[in-house]
Amino acid sequence: MNFMTRTFGGRQATRTAAVLQVQMQSATSNRAVADAPPATSLASDDSEVSFGPFRLIPSRRLLLHGDTPLRIGSRAYGVLLALVENAGQVVSKETLMLRAWGRVHVEECNLRTAIANLRRALKASTGHVYVATDQRRGYRFVAPVTFASVSALRRGLRTPLSKIVGRDDEIVRLLDDISCHRLITVVGPGGIGKTTVALSAGNLALSRKLISEAVLVDLSTVEDPNLVPDAIRVSLGIGRQTNDPIKDIETLLSNRRFLIVLDGCEKIVAAVADAAESVLAVAPNAKVLATSREPLRADGERIHRLGPLAMPDSSYLGSIQTQNFASVELFADRAAARVRGFELTEATAPIVARICRQLDGIPLAIELAASRLDAFDLPILTELLDGHFSLHMLGRVTALPRHRTLAASLDWSFDTLTDEESIVFRRLSVFQGPFGFDAAREIVSDDQLASGDVSSIIARLSAKSIISTGTGHAQGKHLLLSVTRTYALGKLEQSGEKNIVLERLARFREGMSKQDGIGA
Ligand SMILES: Nc1ncnc2c1ncn2[C@@H]1O[C@H](COP(=O)(O)OP(=O)(O)O)[C@@H](O)[C@H]1O
Ligand SMILES: [Mg+2]
Missing domain, CATH: 3.40.50.300 (P-loop containing nucleotide triphosphate hydrolases)
Structure with missing residues (x-):
């Protein structure tokens, strides 16, 4: 039996019998929605969108809880449709107002009321939160959404x-x-x-x-x-x-x-x-x-x-053989898609190899850098990558929000850290290369953070893939990848602790041998 029929077909008849239209607030509201920019395929086909226990049938303007129609106002309905079409992403207030009211001028308080109605209707039925407010920019639908006719097939x-x-x-x-x-x-x-x-x-x-x-x-x-x-x-x-x-x-x-x-x-x-x-x-x-x-x-x-893509080390500088390394191949592939005629040559290959090393062989970082070649040529790009630029290179508009920049990707991880973990993370940014537990304990701990806790916090940061484990001569040590370190340094600067931590590092260097491999 066909998966789609088995899952949906048999219940279709009973469901449609029970179906009632979502209550419209007024006839004009229909016109207003129709005036708004066209919806995606959702409004035009007979697909069904599900989230939690709810089903939305856009072509019939229906919201069902199980088989029971939910009565929400047409503005709240318009807002809901725009939100589920962009599930997981922030939808601006302007877009939501345009979708729900068309070109009729309304105040933000009207949108807030529609959102409140929608939240109330969804929460009353399940107790769950489906719509999140996002830093005054707009609203986001935070539950998984499935377009039934597509996923079922x-x-x-x-x-x-x-x-x-x-x-x-x-x-x-x-x-x-x-x-x-x-x-x-x-x-x-x-x-x-x-x-x-x-x-x-x-x-x-x-x-x-x-x-x-x-x-x-x-x-x-x-x-x-x-x-x-x-x-x-x-x-x-x-x-x-x-x-x-x-x-x-x-x-x-x-x-x-x-x-x-x-x-x-x-x-x-x-x-x-x-x-x-x-x-x-x-x-x-x-x-x-x-x-x-x-x-x-x-x-x-x-x-x-999963580790980074293979990168050439600096001994490959000047050789076109670098193209055999996956990170270089990726950069060349994405660069050629962006800049007509881009090729790896004796002149470009060494710079690309350097860029791949600067970005630690991380595919997302390499794709983002390659996509900036329309604005900067290779030598400038590699120079820029030494600074904060790497964190803010913009990716495809269609990319996941957390993949649009490396800063967004790191924010995503940073948000999961406890206070203690974020303190240790930012303080570790003073190490330019691999560091051992002893060095980390010396530099990171203070009155508020016991030295004995540092190792376990580092182990947790490592489990969260925020800090990496060293290989080769750095076996048994830890390190921050360079873009991550740039990010962490930014956090250290913001915290006002940078000078104190740097002083501790200087004292440690004076007092200790180089056994911990501090690369500064
Ligand atoms: N081996 C690879 N070859 C080409 N592109 C890759 C490779 N690995 C990842 N990418 C690209 O890098 C970006 C991030 O990859 P993704 O798999 O989403 O990472 P993650 O799930 O670890 O966050 C995507 O755009 C993806 O297409
Ligand atoms: Mg992923």
């Missing part, structure tokens, strides 16, 4: 539009993990390529028949940890059958060989660990592949750490 995972480089071995290793384990987490810093690698491995697992079906659940937009099981249910395209999402998932999955990709779990790891364990317990043939900056610490979890 999709058995595979999306494939990236751009070329993937340098991860063949990694993907094969991950495929091995998928064949032997039921819960695997790809762990690494933001922008390192976790989602890219997970989706590639998932698709390969499908084509090799290690699994029969796969679904992607974007958890990065889920702020309420209680909504994780529901997000999985929604992404599986399951309508709400019972009050228990896990029960509904059990019914659908039964013995099916599903791969559930839980993407972007870092902000709610504990809830994801719970949900993953519950799903695996009720679905004996299912597997979970998660991506997160931090391990879930779930039962039976297999961690797959």
